[in-house]
Amino acid sequence: MLTHENYMARAIELAEQGRGSVSPNPMVGCVLVKDGEIIGEGFHQRFGEAHAEVMAFRNAIKDPLDCTVYVNLEPCNIDSKTPPCTKFLKDNGASEVYIANIDPNPDISGKGIEELNRMNIKTHLGILEKEAMDLNKGFYKWVKTGLPWVICKVAQSENRLMGIDNKSSIWITNDISKKHTHELRSRVDAILIGKNTAFVDNPSLTVRLASGKNPIRVIADTNRTLPQNLKIFNDGESESIILCSSKQFSDNQTSQCKFITVEEKDDMLYPKDILKKLANHGVTSVLVEGGPCILKSFFNEGLIDELYEYTAPGILDGDDMKNPIILDNSWNCINQEMLGDDKLVIYQKKEI
Numbered sequence: 440m441l442t443h444e445n446y447m448a449r450a451i452e453l454a455e456q457g458r459g460s461v462s463p464n465p466m467v468g469c470v471l472v473k474d475g476e477i478i479g480e481g482f483h484q485r486f487g488e489a490h491a492e493v494m495a496f497r498n499a500i501k502d503p504l505d506c507t508v509y510v511n512l513e514p515c516n517i518d519s520k521t522p523p524c525t526k527f528l529k530d531n532g533a534s535e536v537y538i539a540n541i542d543p544n545p546d547i548s549g550k551g552i553e554e555l556n557r558m559n560i561k562t563h564l565g566i567l568e569k570e571a572m573d574l575n576k577g578f579y580k581w582v583k584t585g586l587p588w589v590i591c592k593v594a595q596s597e598n599r600l601m602g603i604d605n606k607s608s609i610w611i612t613n614d615i616s617k618k619h620t621h622e623l624r625s626r627v628d629a630i631l632i633g634k635n636t637a638f639v640d641n642p643s644l645t646v647r648l649a650s651g652k653n654p655i656r657v658i659a660d661t662n663r664t665l666p667q668n669l670k671i672f673n674d675g676e677s678e679s680i681i682l683c684s685s686k687q688f689s690d691n692q693t694s695q696c697k698f699i700t701v702e703e704k705d706d707m708l709y710p711k712d713i714l715k716k717l718a719n720h721g722v723t724s725v726l727v728e729g730g731p732c733i734l735k736s737f738f739n740e741g742l743i744d745e746l747y748e749y750t751a752p753g754i755l756d757g758d759d760m761k762n763p764i765i766l767d768n769s770w771n772c773i774n775q776e777m778l779g780d781d782k783l784v785i786y787q788k789k790e791i
């Protein structure tokens with residue numbers, strides 16, 4: 440006999456399939472259960488399209504009248520790009536709804552549940568609440584603070600060096616770590632790097648060693664000095680955004696990239712305004728892939744939520760390239776694993 444947690448876990452698993460296609464909407468999955476059997480499954484597949492509840496009823500293999508619904512996010516009670524899910528559930532015979540999380544959107548927050556109760560549909564809140572929240576942490580932060588969820592990635596040697604100098608491109612970690620990084624890329628809306636990394640490494644910043652959508656590529660280039668022959672300007676693999684100074688430029692667009700202006704602080708782009716501008720562009724999660732200079736400014740401003748530290752065996756020379764992120768006890772280590780000879784440690788800020 441499956442439990443409420445089992446059905447909700449399945450809803451969360453379904454929701455995950457929308458990753459990369461629904462942002463800035465949340466990932467939502469839905470399961471319909473009748474007489475102990477799953478009779479319908481669905482998930483929100485694309486931004487602006489049918490919600491998970493509608494998809495689950497569309498896919499039902501038996502009459503859903505009097506079914507129990509498991510959905511990881513509170514059903515919406517508002518007319519937006521799609522009609523309200525609360526009315527849809529009533530009209531389609533749902534008798535009871537199990538919900539993992541309240542929708543943080545102030546227009547819905549709690550009102551979806553009230554509306555279901557008003558229509559005599561029983562509701563139960565909080566099944567696998569933490570797991571569901573973790574799935575949509577970018578969306579939650581984006582709605583509540585107007586900023587995206589920030590993950591930083593560092594590849595370093597045993598003595599914490601991220602390279603030998605800031606004019607040379609060297610590969611520090613192994614192929615398993617590289618594949619892992621590509622999976623990480625596939626989980627975020629955007630990747631951000633500093634101008635020097637763009638110039639020295641000429642990276643594609645795409646997802647090639649994992650499946651998933653390429654994130655938006657974002658480069659911090661205060662004075663717009665990057666040469667136009669870089670891969671990000673020419674490969675057409677994903678949208679490219681150049682962040683530049685609002686003192687010198689205005690927002691505009693060419694066939695190669697978008698230019699978005701950001702406030703300056705100390706002659707560089709102000710990290711908090713970088714995040715605000717990305718959030719306005721619909722980015723709910725961003726992976727900062729370096730180099731040390733940009734990582735340092737995000738760390739110093741307290742803007743990092745999560746850190747992925749890949750450490751390869753061996754020692755490098757080059758003190759200017761030291762990993763600038765030194766964590767204190769306001770961080771939790773949430774996972775560690777060996778990736779071949781490399782070690783990956785993941786940290787998350789405690790207050791979150």
Ligand SMILES: NC(=O)c1ccc[n+]([C@@H]2O[C@H](COP(=O)([O-])OP(=O)(O)OC[C@H]3O[C@@H](n4cnc5c(N)ncnc54)[C@H](OP(=O)(O)O)[C@@H]3O)[C@@H](O)[C@H]2O)c1
Nearest residue numbers: 594601605633634635636659661708729730731732733736
């Ligand atoms: N091991 C790793 O994980 C890793 C990852 C990435 C890169 N790297 C290596 O790192 C080296 C480059 O690193 P880097 O530290 O010199 O440069 P970086 O962080 O890639 O770029 C720094 C530049 O970005 C621009 N920028 C704009 N706003 C900024 C802000 N708020 N904070 C910081 N920078 C801002 C500045 O140039 P403007 O003022 O001209 O805009 C700044 O000089 C390369 O050798 C690369 O191979 C290593």
